[in-house]
Amino acid sequence: MQQQEHQDQLKTILEDLQYQILALQKPQLMYKPPDSEEYVKVTDYLDSIEMRLRALEKDSHKAPRTNHGERLTKLEQKINDSSTNI
Numbered sequence: 001m002q003q004q005e006h007q008d009q010l011k012t013i014l015e016d017l018q019y020q021i022l023a024l025q026k027p028q029l030m031y032k033p034p035d036s037e038e039y040v041k042v043t044d045y046l047d048s049i050e051m052r053l054r055a056l057e058k059d060s061h062k063a064p065r066t067n068h069g070e071r072l073t074k075l076e077q078k079i080n081d082s083s084t085n086i
Contacts, residue, residue, distance in 0.1 A: 030039040 029042040031042045031045050032039045033045065
C-alpha cells in the first residue's frame with residue numbers, strides 16, 4: 001500500500017516537472033503597461049507599438065528637404081559684408 005502511494009507521489013512529481021520543463025521551452029516574457037491591470041506578452045506589445053508607429057509615419061508629412069546650412073552661411077556672409085560697410 002505504501003509503495004503504491006509512493007509511486008503515485010513520484011508520478012505526480014514527474015508530471016509537474018514535465019509540465020514545468022515544457023513551459024520553460026516556450027518562455028513568455030510578460031509586461032504590464034502603465035495604467036493597466038493586465039499583463040501582456042512582450043511580443044504582442046512590441047507588435048502593437050510597431051503598428052501604431054507605422055500608422056503615425058504613414059499619416060505624417062515628410063520633413064522638407066532644404067539647404068539650411070548653405071542658406072545660413074550666405075545670410076551670415078551678407079550680415080558680415082553689411083557690417084563692414086558701415
